[in-house]
Amino acid sequence: xxxxxxxxxxxxxxxxxxxxPYVLAALMAAVIAVDWMFSRRRxxxxxxxxxxxxxxxxCEHTVKIEITNNDRLAFHFDVEEHFPEDxxxxxxxxxLEIQPDESxxxxxxxxxxxRGLARLSFTEFCVTSSLGYWQFSWLYENDSDIKVYPNFLAxxxxxxxxxxxxxxxxxxxxFNLRGSGMDFRQLREYREGESLKQIDWRATSRxxxxxxKEFQEEKNQHVMIMLDAGQRMRVHDDxxxxxxxxxxxxxxxxxxxxKNGDSLSLQSFGSETRWLGQMKGVQSVSKILHHxxxxxxxxxxxxxxxxxxxxxxxxxxxxxxxxxSCLRDEDFSDLLAAVKILQKKHLVAVIxxxxxIYETILNDPVDNFExxxxxxxxxxxxxxxxxxxxxxxxxxxxxxxxxxxxxxxNVINTYLSVKKAGLL
Numbered sequence: 201x202x203x204x205x206x207x208x209x210x211x212x213x214x215x216x217x218x219x220x221p222y223v224l225a226a227l228m229a230a231v232i233a234v235d236w237m238f239s240r241r242r243x244x245x246x247x248x249x250x251x252x253x254x255x256x257x258x259c260e261h262t263v264k265i266e267i268t269n270n271d272r273l274a275f276h277f278d279v280e281e282h283f284p285e286d287x288x289x290x291x292x293x294x295x296l297e298i299q300p301d302e303s304x305x306x307x308x309x310x311x312x313x314x315r316g317l318a319r320l321s322f323t324e325f326c327v328t329s330s331l332g333y334w335q336f337s338w339l340y341e342n343d344s345d346i347k348v349y350p351n352f353l354a355x356x357x358x359x360x361x362x363x364x365x366x367x368x369x370x371x372x373x374x375f376n377l378r379g380s381g382m383d384f385r386q387l388r389e390y391r392e393g394e395s396l397k398q399i400d401w402r403a404t405s406r407x408x409x410x411x412x413k414e415f416q417e418e419k420n421q422h423v424m425i426m427l428d429a430g431q432r433m434r435v436h437d438d439x440x441x442x443x444x445x446x447x448x449x450x451x452x453x454x455x456x457x458x459k460n461g462d463s464l465s466l467q468s469f470g471s472e473t474r475w476l477g478q479m480k481g482v483q484s485v486s487k488i489l490h491h492x493x494x495x496x497x498x499x500x501x502x503x504x505x506x507x508x509x510x511x512x513x514x515x516x517x518x519x520x521x522x523x524x525s526c527l528r529d530e531d532f533s534d535l536l537a538a539v540k541i542l543q544k545k546h547l548v549a550v551i552x553x554x555x556x557i558y559e560t561i562l563n564d565p566v567d568n569f570e571x572x573x574x575x576x577x578x579x580x581x582x583x584x585x586x587x588x589x590x591x592x593x594x595x596x597x598x599x600x601x602x603x604x605x606x607x608x609x610n611v612i613n614t615y616l617s618v619k620k621a622g623l624l
Contacts, residue, residue: 232333239329240336244271245298247323247342249281254489255346256353257315258439260290264307265323269298278326279306282339286314312348313439315447316494320344349493351448354608355455355485387411421624423457423464423615424515424546425450428525429495430470430502435526435555437604442553443497445604446524449611451488453522456612458482460619465515466491469507471498477514504531504538512541520547520618522611527552529581532588539597547623549598549614552589556603558582 250264269275276297283289291308298304312318323342328335387403390410403411427450433443450466457464458481465477466488476491502525511521521542527535527550535550542548561578564571589599598618602610618624 231331235329235331235333239327239331239334242338243269243273243275243325243327245269245275245277245325245338245340247279247340249320249323249342249344251320251344251346253346255312255318255348256351257312257348257444258351259353260309260311262307262309264305266303266305267296267298268303269300272300273330274299275325276328276332280324280326281308281320282322282324283310283320284312284314284318287312287318312346315348315350315444316496318346318348320346347490347493349489350444350451352451352485352489354448354452387413421462421619422515422517422519423453423462424511424519424521425453425464425466426507426511426521426523427466427468427492428470428502428523429468429472429497430525431497431499432502432526432528432531433470433497433553434499437556440604441497442526442604445607446553447492447495449608450524451485452608453611453615454479454488455482455485457615458484464488465519467507467511467514468492468495469504469510470502471496471500473507473510475514504534505541508538508541512545516545518545518547518624520549520615520624522549522551522615524551524611525553526555527585527588529584529588532591536591536595539592539595543596547598547618548596549600549618550592551600551602551607551611551614553604553607554601 246268248266248268250266252261255261263281265279265281267279274297276295278295288311289308290310296304296306321341321343322339324337324339326335326337387400388411390399390404390412394412398412400411400413427443427446429443433441433446435442437445454464454466458479464479464484466475468474472495474491474495476488479487504523523535523538523542525531525535539548539550558578558581561574562582564575566572566575585601589601592599598614600610600614
């Protein structure tokens with residue numbers, strides 16, 4: 201129209217039409233200005249967020265929002281939530297329209313990537329003006345303080361962790377279940393292949409058939425976890441640090457030990473010493489989650505000897521000590537001294553996270569001198585670490601060296617294997 205009218209005015213000798221585009225432009229500008237004036241008022245919207253107060257790190261969670269229009273006008277808008285930068289959003293919130301006195305229920309999915317205290321602050325509405333020429337963004341306070349814990353949802357899926365670890369590889373000697381030191385559970389019919397020592401002859405004569413005694417692993421034993429929170433545990437494995445992998449695994453171990461009737465204590469060392477002692481009952485897992493959920497390893501070399509001395513003062517009674525770290529060649533001299541201190545009263549297991557970089561270097565092709573040097577260095581370091589683990593095993597230490605992704609099964613199965621072997 202803006203092209204047609206001036207053309208008609210020129211060729212049709214109608215000068216009044218030549219100024220018509222300017223009139224239309226002025227009217228359009230006036231309409232846009234009026235639209236801006238009447239739409240810049242803050243809309244009377246409200247939002248209420250429904251989110252669990254406790255989330256599990258690296259797990260997908262659903263957040264629900266209820267949006268209510270308390271205004272006399274209908275609104276067309278986009279909605280955006282202000283959540284922490286280290287959270288991943290999986291569901292984009294769509295454009296919406298809400299009528300007066302109407303409420304809308306929305307939901308989206310997020311995954312928190314970092315443990316600790318997190319805050320969701322504002323809900324932002326990007327409202328389209330009445331005539332559609334403008335969009336105004338309005339922030340509405342909607343604070344939610346959330347605690348992001350280690351992966352406690354994994355407790356629901358613990359199938360397969362039944363003590364299947366190779367006892368020889370773990371540094372354990374295989375023991376037959378003994379009558380002494382084991383808790384009696386029940387009498388039942390004799391099963392073919394069982395030891396004659398298990399037969400209860402008095403019950404057998406009473407029922408006129410072979411009756412066996414069934415035992416269960418001894419309860420009320422004590423498990424102590426020493427978790428390294430020093431610089432070695434800052435290494436990342438995909439999206440998680442070694443410390444996060446270890447913490448997740450130890451939460452599951454705690455659940456297993458407490459469920460088996462044993463008591464549990466945990467101590468972090470390195471950047472910060474935190475102590476949580478003498479817990480019993482599966483409900484105590486929540487205490488562990490709360491006590492360590494905001495602990496992060498720092499650039500500090502861990503003092504194994506001091507940590508061992510501190511632990512010995514707190515726990516004089518014999519226990520299974522699980523020391524979890526990421527050991528390198530230069531750490532073993534201090535570790536050996538710490539182990540000797542702990543072995544005065546305790547059974548010690550060292551769980552070390554293996555670093556995949558060495559395996560990667562050893563598997564890569566060697567095409568030049570620099571790669572050959574890297575290969576030789578990785579081979580020497582691997583052999584040195586293996587020698588040091590052999591030294592620990594000769595001293596009676598249970599040793600496990602596993603990747604971070606396999607830490608959970610190794611930690612829990614080490615504990616279960618000690619129980620089955622009757623070493624405590």
